[in-house]
Amino acid sequence: MSGNIAILGYGLSAIGPGIGIGLIFAAYINGVARQPEARGMLQPIAFLGFALAEALAIFGLALAFVFRS
Amino acid sequence: MSIVALATEGSYQTPGVQDFWQPLIGDGAFAITRASVVILLSVALLSWALLAGTKKLTVVPGKGQAATEVTYGFVRNEIGRDIIGSRDFLRFVPFLFTLFVLILLNNLFSITPIIMFPSMGRIGFPAALTLVVFVVYHWIGIQKHGFVGYFKSIVPAGLPIGLIPYIFILELITDLFTRPVTLALRLFGNMFAGHMLLVLLVGGGEYMISHGAFGIKIAGGGSLVMGFVMTVFEILVQVLQAYIFTLLAALYIAGAVADEH
Numbered sequence: 635m636s637g638n639i640a641i642l643g644y645g646l647s648a649i650g651p652g653i654g655i656g657l658i659f660a661a662y663i664n665g666v667a668r669q670p671e672a673r674g675m676l677q678p679i680a681f682l683g684f685a686l687a688e689a690l691a692i693f694g695l696a697l698a699f700v701f702r703s
Numbered sequence: 704m705s706i707v708a709l710a711t712e713g714s715y716q717t718p719g720v721q722d723f724w725q726p727l728i729g730d731g732a733f734a735i736t737r738a739s740v741v742i743l744l745s746v747a748l749l750s751w752a753l754l755a756g757t758k759k760l761t762v763v764p765g766k767g768q769a770a771t772e773v774t775y776g777f778v779r780n781e782i783g784r785d786i787i788g789s790r791d792f793l794r795f796v797p798f799l800f801t802l803f804v805l806i807l808l809n810n811l812f813s814i815t816p817i818i819m820f821p822s823m824g825r826i827g828f829p830a831a832l833t834l835v836v837f838v839v840y841h842w843i844g845i846q847k848h849g850f851v852g853y854f855k856s857i858v859p860a861g862l863p864i865g866l867i868p869y870i871f872i873l874e875l876i877t878d879l880f881t882r883p884v885t886l887a888l889r890l891f892g893n894m895f896a897g898h899m900l901l902v903l904l905v906g907g908g909e910y911m912i913s914h915g916a917f918g919i920k921i922a923g924g925g926s927l928v929m930g931f932v933m934t935v936f937e938i939l940v941q942v943l944q945a946y947i948f949t950l951l952a953a954l955y956i957a958g959a960v961a962d963e964h
Contacts, residue, residue, distance in 0.1 A: 678785060678950060685947045689885040692892035699720055 640701045647694025654687035715910050718902040723824050723895070738822040745808045745822070753804075778803050778949065786953040787960065795956055798839065802832065803949040806890065810941035813898055814934055821894040826887065833887040836952045841878075844959030853959075886951055893944045897937045904930035 662680035666673050726734035756771030764772055778800045783792040806823065813821030822828050844853045857874040858867055904926050911923025 674781075674785075678781075681943070681947055681950060682954065685889060685951060686885075689889055692885075692888050695892050695896055696888055 638698075638702050640698045643701075644691075644694045644698040647697075648691045651687045651689075651691040655684055658683040658687060715907065715914075718899050718906060722899070722902060725820075736825075737820050738825045738828065741812055741818060741820050741822040742809060742828060744818070745805065745812060749804055749808055774804065775800060782946075782949050782953050786950065787957045791960055795953070799949050799953055802836070802952055803945055806832070806948055807942065807945035810894060810945055811938070813894065813941070814901075814937055821898045823890050824894040824898050826891045829887040829890040832890075832948070833883050836886065836955065837883045840952075840955040840959045843956060847960055882955060886948065890944055890948050893940055897933075897940055900933055901930060901937065904933060 658680055662676055665676050723738075725737040727737060727740060728735040752767070753771060756767040759765075760768065779792075779796050782803070783796045783799055786792075787795060809822045809828070812818045813824070841853075844856070847853070848856050854871075854875075857878060858871050862870060908923045908926030908930060911919050911926060915923060
């Protein structure tokens, strides 16, 4: 079996955003469950946090291919 | 699962970056690739759909008009008005709407039979869109605050005097570098990774079924089923990415036109 160690970097870089996205949506679900009328206000905030946390994993993916050579 | 096929057969080509470079006419920097054909098709289709949807406006909307109105209303109210604020969001709604429908249609093309290619999976297309957003939000900010005032406004008010240079440099890096790079890479990475996953699951499954022993054929069937499930999941990701790109563009514009940063 052959491969490239750069792909492991992507795996590592996905851990943090994975946990972060979980926390963000947990808070979002909690908020909506407690106060359903706040959904419209919470949704953009939740997706914004999701997008910012996800960026790190995407960097990892891009760099995995950059350093693959 | 494809590692099993790789180990037993050794001739399976795992999908990679090379799958996204498909020149149709010519080669090199000015080649007409499959991605450029897809984006031209999307522009033609959008122009037709939007013109047809708004030509004969009636009080009780038909199907085309209703779909156009719902999409426009979503961008106008949920993204434009809620993020930028009711004072000066109307100028930016056409821009945001263009971004949203263009990205959405191009993303959905990547799972449309026959077309099946994510043009946003080539970094050039998200980078071009991001360049437009980048120029727009800096231009708006400079127009509103003046050149010096704009760079003053990126530092939040009320900081101790010793901290201001550090925060200024941090905010400058964020504005000029991190924001555009993450905006382009997020869309690119999601489309790229999603499409490659589908190619891997479907292509690998097909290879396992046609070349493998009995057990591997069953695994190949599982891979094809996963390919179907992930295709459905991809629809969610594609709509979400179009929404997030537009949302962030609106947020950057909102930051530039805000009175107090």
